[in-house]
Amino acid sequence: MTADLKSRIDVMYRRDRLWAYGFVLALWGVVLLVLVSIHGHIPNPGVEVVCWVAAAVLLLFNTASVIAMVRHYDADRDFIYGVDIKHLDAGR
Secondary structure, eight states: OOHHHHHHHHHHHHHHHHHHHHHHHHHHHHHHHHHHHHGGGOOOHHHHHHHHHHHHHHHHHHHHHHHHHHHHHHHTHHHHHHHHHHHHHHHO
16 A cells, blocks of 8 residues: 555545544534423423433434444545545546
């Protein structure tokens, strides 16, 4: 693998990792904003607890899946991004 290809792979991986974690942060913000916004419209405290637990499960599983995806991309980055770069170069 050439140094140029390795540097392009590193740049693509860093950018994808940044976007993935950015989307996770956006998801957390949106879910928490929705829960706070609907707080006054839920008449039953039991329903509110269910909403908070469901939101926590949603955030837990989505965060874990993005972390797992980023780790997988890190482990196989030469193959994953190498193929992408070859296809991008062939398309030019």
